[in-house]
Each structure stands twice: as C-alpha cells, then as structure tokens.
Amino acid sequence: MRQIVLDTETTGLEVSQGHRIIEIGCVELENRQLTGRHFHRYINPERDIDAGAIEVHGITATFLADKPVFAAVAKDFVDFVDGAELIIHNAPFDIGFLDSELSRLDATALPLAKRCEVTDTLIMARSRHPGQRNSLDALCGRYGVDNSSRDLHGALLDAEILADVYLTMTGGQTALALGGTDDGSQGRARSSGLRRLPADRARLPVIQPSADELAAHEAQLDSIASAGVEPLWRHLSNSG
Template identity: 90%
Template sequence: MRQIVLDTETTGLEVSQGHRIIEIGCVELENRQLTGRHFHRYINPERDIDAGAIEVHGITATFLADKPVFSAVAKDFIDFVDGAELVIHNAPFDIGFLDSELSRLDSGAVPLAQRCEITDTLVMARSRHPGQRNSLDALCQRYAVDNSSRDLHGALLDAEILADVYLTMTGGQTALALGGDDGDSQGRSRPRGLRRLPASRQRLPVIEATDSELAAHEAQLDSIAAAGKEPLWRTLHSGS
C-alpha cells in the first residue's frame, strides 16, 4: 500500500479570496515504512503573501521570486501522488488549494479525490480524542513525537512530522533520529529534528506467536468472557 503524507503552505487562509500555494511537501510510505522518496517544491504564487501567513511559515515573496510557478511543477506533483492514499491533517484545506491550482491550469482537471483516497488525520484524531486539542503540535505532545524543530511551519518538515504522528496514532512503529542542520535544495537551512531512515535499512523481524502461546491467549480471553464481559480483543476482531 502506497501512501503519501502531504502538507502545503499558502499565501493566506482562504482559497476563495484568491490565495495560492507557495510550498508543497510530501513523504512516501510503502506498507507503512518510510521509503526515503519525497516531493518538495517552493512555488512563486504571483501575488502578495499575507503578513499573518508569513508569521506562520516565514516564507516571503522575495524568497519565492525566482521559484517556479505552479504550472511548472504540476505534472511532477501529479505523477508523484497519482493513485496513492493521501494522508493530510485538515485535508479540506490542502485539497481545496491544490484543486484550485489544478483548475487554474485546466477547468476540467480531475479533482484529487478522484485520483487518490484521502485520509484526514484531523478527523481521525477528533474521533479518537473528542473534546481535546488535535492540532499537529498537540498530537506531537500526546504521542511523544519530537517537534522541537517546528519554530515555523514548513510543508516538508510538517509532512515528516505528520508521518510519524500518523504511524504512531494508527498503531505502527516509526523511528526518529536527531541530526545536525542540513541545507535544502533552495539554500535554506533545514531545522534539526526528524531524519528519514534509508529504505535499504535492515527490517525488524516479525516473530509469530507459537501454537501454545495462541492457546494461552485464547484461554485468557475465555476467562475474561466467563466473568461476564466479552473481551474487547474479540469485539474488535469479530468484524475484521
């Protein structure tokens, strides 16, 4: 199963007011493992950036002046995400901006929801933690994901952090590594923090339960059921 964890940065909050995408960051998961493949582009929005947005992501029009416009990166982006499951925090925001950009190029452009399955981690988090804060920073704190590098929002860094949150929140394991500062392809320094593991690294062994261990497990479930309450394990797996 191929998944793409995606984030964007924009010139402002409302696509209906003509705001545009200025950064796209994506990291790839294959069978819940980070592959090391990613897609990252800064984009010249051909318009001003709201002061409030700059306070959030720190990206200025001056920095973006020599970057490609969306039409120059659209094909590479579609090729990277096409057919994958997109994992996004507050998906309607990012999908709305991306679909708007694509429709600027072609009024008959296929919406991303018809190209990809969309998983919204904000909806998922609200279901699991009703009444609690479910921002990406709050989820990092709840799931012990290191986001100390996140002084400013950045699409690629946020996608990397969201990948770790998503894998932890859905029961998978993910590894974090602390490293030094690295420069990105645009000459900006990347913050310390998460570093992708190489796809060629040795996989963790999967140890199957023995017959005797499975029998002991079933006996324990039977003893719970005998006390008058159906074990949650059986309730969860009865529909799988």
C-alpha cells in the same frame, strides 16, 4: 500499499479570496514504512502573501521571486501522488488549494479525490480524542513525537512530523530514513524521532524472586483477603 503524507503552505487562509500555494511537501510510505522518497517545491504565487501567513511559515515574496510557478511543477506533483492514499491533517484545506491550482491550468482537471483516496488525520484525531486539542503540535505532545525543530510551519517538515504522528496514532511505527541530498523532487526524508528496537537486541534478564520475597508477597495477599476481597493475583493464578 503506497501512501503520501502531504502538507502545503499558502499566501493566506481562503482559497475563495484568490490565495495560492507557495510550498508543497510530501513524504512517501510503502507498507507503513518511510521510503526516503519525497516531493518538495517552493512555488511563486504571483501575488502578495498575507502578513499573518508570513508569521506562521516565514516565507516571503522576496524568497519566492525566483521560484517556479505552479504550472511548472504541476505534472511532477500529480505524477508523484497519483493513485496513492493521501494522508493530510485538515485535508479540505490542502485539497481545496491544490484543486484550485489544478483547475487554473485546466478547468476539466480531475480533482485529487478522484485520483487518490484521502485520509484526514484531523478527523481521525477528533474521533480518538473528542473534546481535546488536535492540532499537529498537540498530537506530537500526546504521542511523544519530536517536533522541537518546528519553530515555523514548513510543508516538508510538517509532512515528516505528520507521518510520525499518523503511524503512531494508527498503531504502527516509523522506520529510520537515512539522510541524503535533496534534488528538489526526490531524496531522503529526515530521520524519524521514533526508533524501533533491533530484533536481535540482547534480551532483558528475568530475575526470580527469593523465598523471603515470595513469603512477603503471600502475606500481602493474605492481608487483602482478610478484608473479604479475593486478590486478583490469586484469581488469575487459579484460573491459569
């Protein structure tokens, strides 16, 4: 099963006001394992960036001046995600911007939801943790995912962090992806903050209780039983 964890950064919050995408970051999972392949592009939006947006992601128009426009990266992006399940936090936001960019190039362009299955991790988190904060940072704290390098939002970094969160939240585990060079489209993902213990690790020793410890344990159970409550330990032992 191929999944793409995706995030974008934009010039502002409202696609209806003509705001554009300035960064796309994707990491690939195969059978719930990080493959090390990713897609990452900075994009010249051909418009100003809201000051509030710059405070969030730190990306300026000056930095993007020599970057390609969306039309130049659209085919590579579609080829990378086509047919995969997209994992996105607050999916309507990113999908709305991406569909808007694609329709600028071709009014008949197929929406991403027609090309890919879309899973929204924000909806998933709200279902699991109703009434709690479910931002990406909040989920990192809840699931023990390291986001210490996230001073500012960045599409690729956020996609990598979201991959860790998604795999943990859905009962999986991330695999260590080795570092490598970034050729702008495919490379090695960052090492995950989560680590799986090796299968051939030394087993923990089992220490048997002494006779005195067993006697003390039975005395404690007798004390509980004297209050008229059958100790759960004895109930389980008798049923086994």
